[in-house]
Amino acid sequence: MRRRALIDATLRSLERHGRDGASIRRISAIAGVSSGLISHHFRNKAKLIAAAYESLAIELQETLYRDSGAGDRSPRERVSAFIRASFAPSILEPRILNVWLVFWSMVMRAPAMRAVHDRTYRRYRSILGKLLQSVGRTRGVRVRARPAAIALSALLDGLWIELCLSPGTFRPTEAVMLCESWVDALCGGALPQLLQPGRRRSP
Amino acid sequence: MRRRALIDATLRSLERHGRDGASIRRISAIAGVSSGLISHHFRNKAKLIAAAYESLAIELQETLYRDSGAGDRSPRERVSAFIRASFAPSILEPRILNVWLVFWSMVMRAPAMRAVHDRTYRRYRSILGKLLQSVGRTRGVRVRARPAAIALSALLDGLWIELCLSPGTFRPTEAVMLCESWVDALCGGALPQLLQPGRRRSP
DNA sequence: CTTGCTACTGGACGTTCGATCAATTAGGCT
DNA sequence: AGCCTAATTGATCGAACGTCCAGTAGCAAG
Numbered sequence: 266m267r268r269r270a271l272i273d274a275t276l277r278s279l280e281r282h283g284r285d286g287a288s289i290r291r292i293s294a295i296a297g298v299s300s301g302l303i304s305h306h307f308r309n310k311a312k313l314i315a316a317a318y319e320s321l322a323i324e325l326q327e328t329l330y331r332d333s334g335a336g337d338r339s340p341r342e343r344v345s346a347f348i349r350a351s352f353a354p355s356i357l358e359p360r361i362l363n364v365w366l367v368f369w370s371m372v373m374r375a376p377a378m379r380a381v382h383d384r385t386y387r388r389y390r391s392i393l394g395k396l397l398q399s400v401g402r403t404r405g406v407r408v409r410a411r412p413a414a415i416a417l418s419a420l421l422d423g424l425w426i427e428l429c430l431s432p433g434t435f436r437p438t439e440a441v442m443l444c445e446s447w448v449d450a451l452c453g454g455a456l457p458q459l460l461q462p463g464r465r466r467s468p
Numbered sequence: 469m470r471r472r473a474l475i476d477a478t479l480r481s482l483e484r485h486g487r488d489g490a491s492i493r494r495i496s497a498i499a500g501v502s503s504g505l506i507s508h509h510f511r512n513k514a515k516l517i518a519a520a521y522e523s524l525a526i527e528l529q530e531t532l533y534r535d536s537g538a539g540d541r542s543p544r545e546r547v548s549a550f551i552r553a554s555f556a557p558s559i560l561e562p563r564i565l566n567v568w569l570v571f572w573s574m575v576m577r578a579p580a581m582r583a584v585h586d587r588t589y590r591r592y593r594s595i596l597g598k599l600l601q602s603v604g605r606t607r608g609v610r611v612r613a614r615p616a617a618i619a620l621s622a623l624l625d626g627l628w629i630e631l632c633l634s635p636g637t638f639r640p641t642e643a644v645m646l647c648e649s650w651v652d653a654l655c656g657g658a659l660p661q662l663l664q665p666g667r668r669r670s671p
Numbered sequence: 672c673t674t675g676c677t678a679c680t681g682g683a684c685g686t687t688c689g690a691t692c693a694a695t696t697a698g699g700c701t
Numbered sequence: 702a703g704c705c706t707a708a709t710t711g712a713t714c715g716a717a718c719g720t721c722c723a724g725t726a727g728c729a730a731g
Contacts, residue, residue, distance in 0.1 A: 267708080283573050284487050289689060299710045304690065306708090359576050370486050370569040372633050373562050383634050415638055416646040419626030420619070426629075427622060430575050431586050435618055443619040446659045447650070455658030456649045470678080492719060502680045507720065509678090 268306050268316070271296055275317040280360040284367050287314060315377045318368045322385035325356075330392055340399040341452075347396060348444045351421050352428070352437040362429035390414040397451065404452040407461035413451060416459065420444055471509050471519070474499055478520040483563040487570050490517060518580045521571045525588035528559075533595055543602040544655075550599060551647045554624050555631070555640040565632035593617040600654065607655040610664035616654060619662065623647055 274296035278286035286292070289310055293300045307313040333347035350356070371378040394410030397417065401408035424440040450456055477499035481489035489495070492513055496503045510516040536550035553559070574581040597613030600620065604611035627643040653659055 283577060302709055363573060363576060366569050366573040369633060370566060373566060374486060412642060412646060419630060420623050423622030423626030430572060439615060442661055443615060446661045450653040450658040453658055455653040455656055458645055458649045505679055
């Protein structure tokens with residue numbers, strides 16, 4: 266499908282040139298087609314960018330979810346795999362942050378981009394929330410999925426952004442450790458505001 | 469000083485128009501001067517943007533530090549004030565995220581921007597690290613300043629970004645709660661990897 | 672008053688941008 | 702083979718971009 270190829274060319278262009286890569290001419294050059302073809306398959310540039318945003322977000326979530334769910338792991342091991350996958354070399358590529366920054370800067374201006382963001386982030390938090398809840402169950406703790414997912418996703422994103430912006434500040438293994446520590450504290454009952462009020466499940 | 473006025477106009481332009489605001493013509497229009505004047509005071513556009521980045525980062529840190537240090541508070545109260553100030557309405561203004569996104573997207577391309585980023589973030593982590601260490605001291609716990617500051621700054625940034633991107637997802641008070649919970653867990657010894665190895669200070 | 676220097680103006684130049692559209696090619700259906 | 706639709710091209714348009722520079726205005730020193 267041509268649309269698929271154009272979306273891929275868009276992502277590659279944004280990786281290479283950042284915001285300057287969001288240009289019909291650059292994208293069409295990378296895709297090896299004429300500039301007019303983009304206007305034929307997408308009404309305008311904004312539609313193409315929004316489609317690329319959705320594509321990237323969904324693909325990333327599927328990668329993370331697949332990596333964490335592989336094999337017959339315990340819930341705690343699946344969270345660890347999710348965290349490790351979030352700081353894998355291919356994800357930490359600073360070029361990829363470029364792409365996200367372009368998308369985020371459009372979220373506040375284009376309603377279509379905001380819709381994509383809200384939808385994909387809700388899914389992201391849903392995945393994280395379920396993972397954390399099942400970990401809590403095996404530890405006899407009732408995790409409140411929503412705030413827990415919000416906190417862990419913020420921690421993951423914040424560490425990932427800083428690692429991309431200046432990779433020398435700390436190492437990916439430190440980022441993994443900081444996330445693991447937070448999960449351990451959650452399971453250990455040290456974050457009581459993130460647990461269901463009332464007694465623990467196995468007293 | 470004219471340079472000061474041009475930097476302020478740059479920040480206002482980036483707030484209003486995002487990346488499109490980083491244009492000599494828009495900035496000069498907001499400042500009420502001719503386009504040529506910018507090339508007179510700054511060698512080129514990149515120098516102006518870098519100066520604006522440094523100005524914004526330093527001003528923000530001074531605001532946060534002043535708010536947290538006011539009065540004769542206990543260390544724990546100062547951390548709370550720092551966290552609350554990080555989610556104050558004026559900071560949460562989505563327009564301000566626009567400005568940071570533009571700067572971050574340039575960090576990976578312009579060495580001068582990378583230098584500004586590294587310098588200001590080191591200062592930011594230093595402030596946070598000292599605050600957390602002094603809190604730990606009053607609780608009989610020896611906090612490792614560096615990883616603790618990295619984690620809390622990532623949590624603050626991640627929550628702040630998501631709040632700016634879609635303010636309806638959760639409320640600022642929830643963000644404050646999540647950060648406070650993390651600090652409580654740290655002080656309570658629930659994040660052992662973030663403490664100095666060995667015994668607690670008051671056993 | 673003249674000289675010299677700095678702040679400042681605004682137009683010119685060459686690029687690049689997004690969108691448009693008439694013209695051309697390709698491919699399946701009858 | 703003939704035809705119709707869809708895919709694709711590339712030129713063209715006006716607008717906006719960064720930089721440059723010749724020129725004006727203001728002012729302090731001689």
